[in-house]
Amino acid sequence: MVKDITFGQYYASKSVLHRLDPRIKLVLCLLMIVFLFVCRSFPALALMVVFTLVAVGFSSVHVKMIAKSIKPVAVILIFTAILNIFYTKGKYENGDSLVFTVLGRFEVWDKGLYTALFTMLRIISLVIISSLLTYTTTPTMLTDGLEKLLSPLKKLHIRVDTLAMMMTLALRFIPTLIEETDRIISAQKSRGADLDSGGLVKRAKALIPVFIPLMVSAFRRAYELAFAMTCRCYTGGDGRTRMKQMKIAPRDIICLVICLLVCGGVIALNIFFKKVI
Amino acid sequence: MENKLIEIKNAYYFYDPEEEGKEPEPALKNVSLDIYEGEFVAVLGHNGSGKSTLAKLCNAVFEPARGTVTVDGIPSDSEENGDLIRRKVGMVFQNPDNQIVATIVEDDVAFGPENLGVDPAEIRKRVDSALKSVNMYEYRERQPHNLSGGQKQRVAIAGVIAMQTKCIVLDEPTAMLDPMGRDEVMDTIHKLNKEMGITVVLITHFMDEAVKADRVVIMDKGEIITTGTPREVFSKVDFLREHKLDVPQSTELCNALGIKGCVLDTDECVEVLGRILGGAV
Numbered sequence: 001m002v003k004d005i006t007f008g009q010y011y012a013s014k015s016v017l018h019r020l021d022p023r024i025k026l027v028l029c030l031l032m033i034v035f036l037f038v039c040r041s042f043p044a045l046a047l048m049v050v051f052t053l054v055a056v057g058f059s060s061v062h063v064k065m066i067a068k069s070i071k072p073v074a075v076i077l078i079f080t081a082i083l084n085i086f087y088t089k090g091k092y093e094n095g096d097s098l099v100f101t102v103l104g105r106f107e108v109w110d111k112g113l114y115t116a117l118f119t120m121l122r123i124i125s126l127v128i129i130s131s132l133l134t135y136t137t138t139p140t141m142l143t144d145g146l147e148k149l150l151s152p153l154k155k156l157h158i159r160v161d162t163l164a165m166m167m168t169l170a171l172r173f174i175p176t177l178i179e180e181t182d183r184i185i186s187a188q189k190s191r192g193a194d195l196d197s198g199g200l201v202k203r204a205k206a207l208i209p210v211f212i213p214l215m216v217s218a219f220r221r222a223y224e225l226a227f228a229m230t231c232r233c234y235t236g237g238d239g240r241t242r243m244k245q246m247k248i249a250p251r252d253i254i255c256l257v258i259c260l261l262v263c264g265g266v267i268a269l270n271i272f273f274k275k276v277i
Numbered sequence: 278m279e280n281k282l283i284e285i286k287n288a289y290y291f292y293d294p295e296e297e298g299k300e301p302e303p304a305l306k307n308v309s310l311d312i313y314e315g316e317f318v319a320v321l322g323h324n325g326s327g328k329s330t331l332a333k334l335c336n337a338v339f340e341p342a343r344g345t346v347t348v349d350g351i352p353s354d355s356e357e358n359g360d361l362i363r364r365k366v367g368m369v370f371q372n373p374d375n376q377i378v379a380t381i382v383e384d385d386v387a388f389g390p391e392n393l394g395v396d397p398a399e400i401r402k403r404v405d406s407a408l409k410s411v412n413m414y415e416y417r418e419r420q421p422h423n424l425s426g427g428q429k430q431r432v433a434i435a436g437v438i439a440m441q442t443k444c445i446v447l448d449e450p451t452a453m454l455d456p457m458g459r460d461e462v463m464d465t466i467h468k469l470n471k472e473m474g475i476t477v478v479l480i481t482h483f484m485d486e487a488v489k490a491d492r493v494v495i496m497d498k499g500e501i502i503t504t505g506t507p508r509e510v511f512s513k514v515d516f517l518r519e520h521k522l523d524v525p526q527s528t529e530l531c532n533a534l535g536i537k538g539c540v541l542d543t544d545e546c547v548e549v550l551g552r553i554l555g556g557a558v
């Protein structure tokens with residue numbers, strides 16, 4: 001049962017996006033999210049939406065998966081849309097404004113409609129862009145990429161490599177601990193533990209005999225693991241080399257250029273067209 | 278087999294701290310053992326006999342409280358020397374889950390050489406050949422948690438091979454495996470010893486695994502009680518029984534039948550019984 005939790009959401013494929021350098025992907029993902037918020041006019045946003053859709057096309061991630069990633073934010077989407085529709089009032093800079101319709105006590109202004117649509121598109125694109133990152137990059141690659149990106153922090157005596165090692169170990173032990181949880185649940189159930197009935201408090205209390213053995217075993221594993229790592233000559237990050245070296249390939253440069261062009265386009269379209277937000 | 282690789286002299290080890298005037302129960306008591314290059318040594322003993330502690334002295338994770346441990350000429354008396362020793366003596370533990378550090382098989386095998394600061398291209402070569410030598414090359418891009426116990430243990434062994442250590446100490450590597458996994462791992466260990474000339478110290482409580490070793494060391498209550506070739510050691514059936522140790526099944530059968538001499542494995546047993554029964558088998 002617990003085993004069914006899929007960890008991370010990597011979508012295995014060999015698409016262009018999958019093969020991009022994780023560092024480039026991380027930076028570009030952040031850049032594009034920032035530029036979603038730089039957008040002030042509809043044409044600029046349209047450019048970003050088109051960019052997002054093209055990126056989805058190149059990622060070869062199934063449309064269903066994309067839809068799945070939007071589902072959790074559906075509530076937020078509806079909520080912001082409603083708020084924007086009913087509570088945005090006011091005039092544009094050039095004085096245009098219009099009461100679109102009146103629903104009971106609420107006035108709906110056309111600016112409200114635009115803002116709602118704008119925000120929704122913005123949030124959807126944001127979710128798609130960020131989930132594309134996790135769909136196309138394995139957790140290991142993400143960790144490695146982050147380590148490399150943050151490596152300048154070493155000058156400030158922040159142990160980036162140690163942090164990355166901790167992340168890798170956490171990722172490594174998630175499936176192991178999930179299996180262990182399953183086993184402990186079965187063991188406690190076979191001894192008569194009732195985990196599924198009763199109210200919230202009772203059920204939470206029933207989990208105590210699951211979590212205590214889990215914690216104990218996790219500590220024991222950690223001790224053994226530390227031991228094994230010592231035996232394999234791990235002495236911290238200093239003097240370590242990596243087997244897999246990250247290299248910037250031509251496709252990384254091309255992607256970077258495309259993204260920068262899109263960003264430039266967004267700024268230009270913001271200047272030439274009417275600002276909505 | 279003339280070069281001493283590991284030299285343990287009168288070693289004591291205590292888990293409990295030493296109190297004033299009172300001596301705690303030692304985990305190891307006056308242990309002396311030489312292990313030669315290229316040798317396959319099996320250390321036998323039941324739980325609490327000190328065999329795992331002995332293993333941890335071999336690669337300097339533990340320093341002896343008294344006595345000395347010298348590995349390839351380096352005494353294990355400081356942290357720095359410990360690091361040097363661990364470059365020469367690798368270790369494989371009982372639980373395969375708790376010694377695999379990476380989320381991908383080949384990354385895990387690369388962990389040791391990465392720690393040693395080996396050049397990336399060279400690591401790649403070592404990882405590939407190490408995985409091939411344990412027959413796990415096809416699994417190099419798999420995730421460790423999807424492998425069987427025997428496969429995980431072979432990945433752990435590959436991790437040590439890739440460090441190119443002279444010696445590999447295995448602390449009950451098969452205790453958590455099913456019979457098939459156990460065979461896979463034992464075959465791999467013998468192959469390392471014979472084909473690559475790696476010195477093997479196998480800690481185990483399975484008598485059958487010790488039969489093919491060059492030398493058997495038997496421990497009880499923190500002391501080495503006897504050592505010798507498997508044939509010498511297992512012929513002392515009564516002595517072993519006194520120390521609550523089993524002998525290999527074939528040996529036990531032939532002993533019970535009153536057959537003289539020492540029979541070690543099934544093939545020998547069949548042959549001996551066949552001879553007695555007048556070629557009827």
